[in-house]
Structure formats: structure tokens, C-alpha cells
Amino acid sequence: MRTQVAIIGAGPAGLFLGHLLARAGIDAVVLERRTRDYVEGRVRAGVLEQGTVALMAELGLDARLRDEGLVHTGTNIGYDGEIFRVDMAALTGGSAVTVYGQQEVMRDLFDAAEERGVRIVFEAEDLVLEDIAGSSPSVRYVRHGEAHHLACDYVAACDGFHGVGRGAIPADVLKVFERVYPFGWLGILAEVPPVNHELIYANHERGFALASMRSPSRSRYYVQVGLDERIEDWSDDRFWDELALRLGPQAAAGLVRGPSFEKSIAPLRSFVAEPMRYGALFLAGDAAHIVPPTGAKGMNLAVSDVRILAEALVRHYRDRDPAGLDGYSARALARVWKAERFSWWFTGLTHRFPDMDPFARRMQVAELAYIRGSQAAQTVLAENYVGLPLA
Ligand code: FAS
Ligand code: PHB
Numbered sequence: 467m468r469t470q471v472a473i474i475g476a477g478p479a480g481l482f483l484g485h486l487l488a489r490a491g492i493d494a495v496v497l498e499r500r501t502r503d504y505v506e507g508r509v510r511a512g513v514l515e516q517g518t519v520a521l522m523a524e525l526g527l528d529a530r531l532r533d534e535g536l537v538h539t540g541t542n543i544g545y546d547g548e549i550f551r552v553d554m555a556a557l558t559g560g561s562a563v564t565v566y567g568q569q570e571v572m573r574d575l576f577d578a579a580e581e582r583g584v585r586i587v588f589e590a591e592d593l594v595l596e597d598i599a600g601s602s603p604s605v606r607y608v609r610h611g612e613a614h615h616l617a618c619d620y621v622a623a624c625d626g627f628h629g630v631g632r633g634a635i636p637a638d639v640l641k642v643f644e645r646v647y648p649f650g651w652l653g654i655l656a657e658v659p660p661v662n663h664e665l666i667y668a669n670h671e672r673g674f675a676l677a678s679m680r681s682p683s684r685s686r687y688y689v690q691v692g693l694d695e696r697i698e699d700w701s702d703d704r705f706w707d708e709l710a711l712r713l714g715p716q717a718a719a720g721l722v723r724g725p726s727f728e729k730s731i732a733p734l735r736s737f738v739a740e741p742m743r744y745g746a747l748f749l750a751g752d753a754a755h756i757v758p759p760t761g762a763k764g765m766n767l768a769v770s771d772v773r774i775l776a777e778a779l780v781r782h783y784r785d786r787d788p789a790g791l792d793g794y795s796a797r798a799l800a801r802v803w804k805a806e807r808f809s810w811w812f813t814g815l816t817h818r819f820p821d822m823d824p825f826a827r828r829m830q831v832a833e834l835a836y837i838r839g840s841q842a843a844q845t846v847l848a849e850n851y852v853g854l855p856l857a
Contacts, residue, residue: 467495467614467615467616467617468616468617468618469493469494469495469616469617469618470487470492470493470494470618470619470620470783471483471487471492471493471494471495471618471619471620471621471622471779472494472495472497472603472604472605472616472618472620472621472622473487473494473495473496473497473621473622473624474497474593474605474621474622474623474624474625474629474630474631475496475497475498475499475623475624475625475626475629475751475753476496476498476500476502476505476576476586476588476624477505477572477624477626477751477752477768478511478568478571478572478575478751478765478768478769479622479624479750479751479752479753479768479769479771479772480496480498480622480624480625480750480751481496481572481575481576481579481584481586482521482525482575482768482769482772482773483622483624483750483772483775483776484496484575484579484584484585484586485525485527485575485578485579485582485584486525486772486773486776487776487779488582488583488584489525489582490776490779490780490783490784492779492780492783494584494585494622495585495586495587495616495618496584496585496586496587497587497590497593497605497607497616498586498587498588498589498590499589499590499591499593499625500588500589501588501589502576502586502588505572505576506569506572506573506576507569508568508569509567509568509569509653509655509728509730510567510568510569510764510765511567511568511571511759511762511764511765511766512565512566512567512568512678512679512680512686512762513538513563513564513565513665513678513762513766514531514535514563514564514565514566514571514765514766515563515762515763515766515769515852515853516561516562516563516564516852516853517766517769517770517773517853517855517856518571518765518766518769518853519531519535519564521769521773522571522574525578527574527575527578528574530570530573530574531564531566531570531571531574534566534570534681535564535565535566536564536565536566536663536679536681536682537562537563537564538554538562538563538564538565538664538665539553539554539555539556539562540552540553540554540555540664541554541563541664541665541666541667541851542662542664542665542666542667543666543667543668543669543816543834543837543838544666544667544668544669544670544713544714544716544717545668545669545670545830545831545834545835546714546831546834547714547715547716548714548716549666549668549714549716549717550838551664552837552844552847552848552851553844553848554848554851554852557841557844557845557848557849558845558848558849558852561848561849561852561853562852563762563851563852563853565665565678565679565680567680567686568765571765587607587609589609589610590607590608590609590614591607591608591609592606592607592608593605593606593607593630594606594607594630595621595630595631595634595747597746598621598634598744598745598746598747599744599745599746600745602617603617603618603619603620603621603745603746603747604616604617604618605618605621618746619746620746620747620748620779620791621746621747621748622748622750622772622775623747623748623749623750623753624750624751624753624768624772625753626751626752626753627737627752627753627756629752629753631747631749631753632739632749632753632754634744634747635739635741635744635747635749636744639741639744640739640740640741640744641739641740641741642737642738642739642740643736643737643738643739643740644735644736644737644738645735645736645737645810646733646734646735647733647734647735647736647758647813647817648692648693648819648820648821649673649690649691649692649693649734649817649818649819649820650690650691650692650693650695650731650732650733650734651674651676651688651689651690651691651731651732651734651759652688652689652690652691652695652697652700652705652729652730652731653686653687653688653728653729653730653731653732654686654687654688654702654705654726654728654729655680655684655685655686655726655727655728656684656685656687656723656724656725656726656727657683657684657724657725657727658683658684658685658722658723658724659682659683659685659722660677660678660679660682660685661677661685661713661717661718661720661721661722662677662717662720665677665678665679666713666717667760667812667816668712668713668714668717668816669815669816669817669818669830669831669834670711670712670714670818671818671827672708672711672712672818673689673690673691673712673817673818674688674689674690674712674760674816674817674818675687675688675689675690675708675709675712675713676688676760677709677713677717685722687705687709689705689708689709689712690817690818691731692820693733695731696731697729697730697731700729702723702725702726705726705729706721706723709721732759734758734759734760734813735756735758736756736757736758736806736809736810737755737756738754738755738799738802738803738806739753739754739755740795740799741795741799742754742771742794742795742798742799743791743794743795748775748791748794750768750771750772750775750798751767751768751771751772752764752768754771754798754802755767755802755806757805757806757809757810758809758810758813759809760809760812760813760816760817761805761808761809761812761813761850761851762851763805763808763809766805766853767801767802767805770798770801770856771798771802773856774790774794774797774798774801774856775794775798777790778790778791778793778794779791797857800857801854801856801857804850804854805850805854808850808851812847814830815830815833815834
């Protein structure tokens with residue numbers, strides 16, 4: 467078999483890229499290790515930046531998003547038992563974010579794939595990249611016991627943090643930057659109305675908490691937990707009690723409890739791999755970078771990567787102009803690092819670090835109090851949260 471672009475991974479990066487290339491008439495094949503149900507079943511991101519919403523609309527895939535997505539013009543920050551609102555729309559000339567789960571985004575992308583000519587091979591296992599630095603790049607994989615060979619011009623590694631793409635870049639070429647946080651997020655989904663119509667990010671002595679949602683009847687909540695903590699140590703009652711404490715009395719008064727139907731712990735890290743191109747290989751999304759979910763940037767960064775990559779591939783195939791591909795890594799990384807900084811900063815502002823001394827705690831509270839009273843500081847937070855423009 468042969469294609470122009472072999473895309474590894476059918477997560478947000480791989481599927482958005484598949485749709486963008488299909489729309490441009492560039493031949494591509496998406497090779498996904500798992501099944502569609504598995505990929506769609508992963509509970510992950512919840513907040514779409516305005517650029518991601520715009521791309522869904524540009525691709526004509528936003529019907530459900532417009533119908534079911536929750537547009538948030540503001541977000542809320544709690545500390546010392548009080549909550550203040552950041553009016554993001556007022557501070558950014560009308561920008562907003564939309565709450566619409568990654569699972570829903572994946573469903574929309576998968577549902578439209580066949581009619582849009584997005585070719586996806588599920589259960590493509592034991593995938594190996596060949597000659598990515600040479601003139602005949604290709605991908606080998608096994609499906610249901612049968613070996614396959616896919617020759618291509620380029621490989622887009624959209625295969626996430628644990629994929630094979632990044633590992634194909636030689637160690638003496640690849641530079642890695644990392645910060646592993648000494649805590650994780652314990653998240654639940656529950657069929658109960660959210661405590662607030664917008665998100666609440668809460669800084670508390672005992673640790674961070676986040677009140678989010680998936681719909682007016684389905685809540686998504688998180689509490690910061692230690693790296694040694696296990697899901698079995700957290701009954702629903704313990705979770706609800708801790709969440710109420712950390713959100714503070716104002717929010718807790720309206721907290722509706724109920725049985726969780728999803729409960730998971732995710733570690734937090736900041737991670738960037740440079741360069742995002744090596745020969746015929748391009749990294750996009752979590753394959754190249756990870757952010758702590760505090761800033762709600764993970765999936766949105768995957769989207770901005772593939773917007774840049776698709777533009778570059780169109781420029782190459784349509785205009786025979788290599789400049790976009792040659793500039794992909796630098797252009798994508800420029801936006802990645804800004805999102806990394808915001809996510810790292812927002813995590814440092816809202817979480818309790820084990821080695822935090824009383825002075826460090828006072829610095830956190832002082833910065834929160836300053837943001838509360840400063841339009842300038844709130845504007846900085848707002849413009850990063852709604853999503854910086856694609857440079
Ligand atoms: P993904 O990891 O989503 O997709 C990669 C795909 O490649 C997967 O389907 C995988 O099966 C496939 N793959 C991997 N190796 C392969 C191989 N060798 N061959 C073929 N296929 C292969 N972001 C937020 O914004 N907010 C959140 O709250 C949030 N919560 C998260 C919670 C968890 C537990 C995790 C892991 C991530 C979370 N994220 C969150 C980040 C997440 O949304 C990612 O940023 C987003 O899924 C990135 O999309 P992709 O780059 O496509 O990678
Ligand atoms: C979510 O709803 O899952 C969510 C929202 C905002 C974040 C992280 C996760 O910053």
C-alpha cells in the first residue's frame with residue numbers, strides 16, 4: 467500500500483489532521499492501535515478553546531457542539547473560602563471557551579470520517595517506522611495477525627505520550643524538557659447538576675479542586691491527590707466531603723452529591739520534546755508535549771499543532787513550497803511553550819506543593835488577591851485561558 471501521509475493515532479491530533487488532509491485532497495491513512503470504542507471511551511479533556519471550536523465549524527462538524535456545548539464567557543477562582551469571577555469575554559473582546567467533552571469531539575470526528583474520506587485502520591498493532599530520515603519512509607504494522615506495509619511521503623506521529631513516533635528521533639537529536647508534579651488529579655463523573663454554571667478552580671490549604679461539567683445534568687469534578695494515593699482509598703463519600711471542603715462554603719452550599727460512574731487518577735507533568743520534525747516524521751499533540759490539565763490546554767494544543775501541519779502539507783503538495791514543513795517545528799513550538807508556561811503557572815498558583823512553606827503559601831494567596839483586584843492580571847489569565855492566536 468502507499469499513501470502521501472501516514473498518520474499514527476486516532477486521537478484528537480490524528481483525527482483532526484485526517485479531516486484537514488481529506489478536505490485538502492491529500493491522501494492519508496490513520497493507523498490506530500485500539501478500537502474506536504476504546505478511543506471514544508476515554509474520559510479526558512472538557513474545555514475547547516475558541517480556535518478548536520472554530521475548526522470544528524470550519525470542518526462543518528459543529529452541529530452537536532452548537533447544540534450541546536456550553537459556552538462560558540467567564541471562569542471562577544476560589545481561595546480562602548471565597549470565589550471571584552474572571553469575566554473573560556469582557557477582558558478579551560468577546561472571546562469565550564466551550565465545555566464539550568473530548569469524548570463528544572471524538573464521536574463527531576469518527577461519525578463524519580467515512581463520508582469525508584478519512585481512512586482509519588483500527589487495531590493496527592506492532593507499528594514500526596522505517597527510513598524516516600531517508601528517501602523511502604514507510605510504516606509496518608500487524609492487523610489481526612496479518613502483516614502490512616504502508617509506503618508514504620510523510621509520517622505524522624499523533625500517537626500520544628506513550629506512542630512510538632517520538633522514540634524514532636535519535637537521542638542525539640531529541641531534546642526533552644520535563645517537570646513532573648508531586649501530585650495527581652482524582653477525577654469523577656456523576657449524573658448530578660454542576661455546582662455552578664461555570665468552572666471553579668479552587669486553591670485550598672488541603673489541595674486543589676476543580677468543579678467542571680459535561681452538561682447541565684452531568685458534573686465533572688477533580689481533587690488534587692498525592693502520588694501514592696489509590697482510587698480504592700477514595701469512596702464517593704470521601705470525595706464529596708473533600709470537594710465540599712476545598713470549594714468552600716459558598717459553593718458547597720449548592721453541591722449536589724450522587725454516585726460516581728467514572729473515577730480515575732491522572733498524573734501531572736509538563737513535557738516538551740524538540741524538534742517536532744525529523745526528516746519525514748512530524749510529531750503532533752501529546753506525542754510532542756504534555757501540559758498539566760489545569761489550563762485546559764492539552765487537546766487544544768493538539769489541534770493547533772495539526773492546523774499548522776495541515777497548512778504546511780497543503781503548501782507542499784499544492785504549491786510545491788517546502789517552507790511550511792521546514793518551519794513547522796519552530797511555529798508549533800512557539801505556541802506550545804506559551805501554553806506550557808500558562809499551564810505551569812496556573813498549576814503553581816492553585817495547587818498545594820508538599821514542600822510549600824508558610825512563605826510560599828502567603829505568596830500564592832497574595833498573587834490570588836492581586837489577580838482578584840487587578841483587571842490587568844485578569845486580562846493576562848483570560849487571554850491565555852481562551853486560547854492565544856495561531857501565530
Ligand atoms: P491521544 O493520546 O489522545 O491519542 C493518541 C492515539 O494514538 C491514541 O488513540 C492511541 O491509542 C494511539 N496510539 C498510541 N500509540 C500507538 C501506536 N504505536 N500505534 C498506533 N496507535 C497508537 N486535556 C485537557 O485539555 N483537559 C483535561 O482534563 C485532560 N485530562 C486528561 C486526562 C488523562 C488521563 C490524559 C492521559 C490526558 C488528559 N488530557 C486533558 C490531555 C488529553 O486531552 C490530550 O491532550 C489529548 O488527548 C491529546 O490528543 P492526541 O495528541 O491525539 O493524543
Ligand atoms: C474538564 O472538564 O475535564 C476540565 C476542565 C478544565 C480543566 C481541566 C479539565 O482545566
